[in-house]
Amino acid sequence: xxxxxxxxxxxxxxxxxxxxxxxxxxxxxxxxxxxxxxxxxxxxxxxxxxxxxxxxxxxxxxxxxxxxxxxxxxxxxxxxxxxxxxxxxxxxxxxxxxxxxxxxxxxxxxxxxxxxxxxxxxxxxxxxxxxxxxxxxxxxxxxxxxxxxxxxxxxxxxxxxxxxxxxxxxxxxxxxxxxxxxxxxxxxxxxxxxxxxxxxxxxxxxxxxxxxxxxxxxxxxxxxxxxxxxxxxxxxxxxxxxxxxxxxxxxxxxxxxxxxxxxxxxxxxxxxxxxxxxxxxxxxxxxxxxxxxxxxxxxxxxxxxxxxx
Numbered sequence: 001x002x003x004x005x006x007x008x009x010x011x012x013x014x015x016x017x018x019x020x021x022x023x024x025x026x027x028x029x030x031x032x033x034x035x036x037x038x039x040x041x042x043x044x045x046x047x048x049x050x051x052x053x054x055x056x057x058x059x060x061x062x063x064x065x066x067x068x069x070x071x072x073x074x075x076x077x078x079x080x081x082x083x084x085x086x087x088x089x090x091x092x093x094x095x096x097x098x099x100x101x102x103x104x105x106x107x108x109x110x111x112x113x114x115x116x117x118x119x120x121x122x123x124x125x126x127x128x129x130x131x132x133x134x135x136x137x138x139x140x141x142x143x144x145x146x147x148x149x150x151x152x153x154x155x156x157x158x159x160x161x162x163x164x165x166x167x168x169x170x171x172x173x174x175x176x177x178x179x180x181x182x183x184x185x186x187x188x189x190x191x192x193x194x195x196x197x198x199x200x201x202x203x204x205x206x207x208x209x210x211x212x213x214x215x216x217x218x219x220x221x222x223x224x225x226x227x228x229x230x231x232x233x234x235x236x237x238x239x240x241x242x243x244x245x246x247x248x249x250x251x252x253x254x255x256x257x258x259x260x261x262x263x264x265x266x267x268x269x270x271x272x273x274x275x276x277x278x279x280x281x282x283x284x285x286x287x288x289x290x291x292x293x294x295x296x297x298x299x300x301x302x303x304x305x306x307x308x309x
Contacts, residue, residue, distance in 0.1 A: 072108075075141050187223075192277040263294070
């Protein structure tokens with residue numbers, strides 16, 4: 001029986017310059033759900049129905065989508081060889097050969113430059129925040145993603161920067177509670193993602209991501225358990241704190257706690273029983289109990305913040 005010819009590697013060596021579909025896919029539009037974090041300050045500062053603030057927040061969110069998308073492009077160029085070893089990431093345009101690295105680099109630069117221009121138009125604080133995000137991602141891609149635990153903390157910091165960007169867009173301060181809750185939730189999601197990668201790739205895990213050798217299922221289970229508790233406790237304390245009640249003139253925000261508890265527990269169920277967790281955005285878009293829970297949380301939070309005080 002003859003061995004199959006290594007046709008896949010030769011096709012990857014000569015990728016197509018670009019296609020419109022590949023240019024969109026390389027920006028990872030499914031991951032743009034992460035940028036909804038920019039809208040959190042708008043909602044919790046009770047500015048949702050202020051048209052000028054809403055437009056500025058939406059503009060900042062759109063700018064961040066293309067900013068993050070452009071950075072994903074350069075990350076995929078740097079990791080294209082390792083991505084080909086991953087059962088899912090091998091389908092990305094650069095790793096699969098659907099998009100030439102040279103064309104991708106130009107497209108990524110256009111997206112980053114355009115996003116920074118929009119951010120600068122909205123306001124200098126937002127521009128500075130976007131530049132800080134770019135610096136963080138460059139450091140993460142070039143070196144820091146190889147350092148265990150620090151890699152997940154930097155991913156979490158990226159979510160915190162998103163929240164700060166949303167606050168800067170509408171010129172409101174970021175509360176300590178929003179900062180803490182965002183950080184804890186992002187750490188929880190990050191460690192779940194590492195666990196999924198470790199188990200999904202098994203023996204090939206370190207070939208795809210070198211620092212996975214420093215993780216173990218037992219360690220990640222402990223980190224996930226710790227961040228689960230941090231997330232639930234910090235959010236619950238936020239809803240019932242004297243500061244929150246004073247600012248929002250109601251203690252009814254505690255009605256959103258069951259949605260947060262269910263969301264975290266549902267996510268743990270999907271991680272441990274369905275072997276998911278590698279793509280939080282995929283769960284958010286495809287798992288109908290999670291979708292309904294997020295909608296319920298949003299409706300309850302808006303109802304309390306805007307009509308319950």
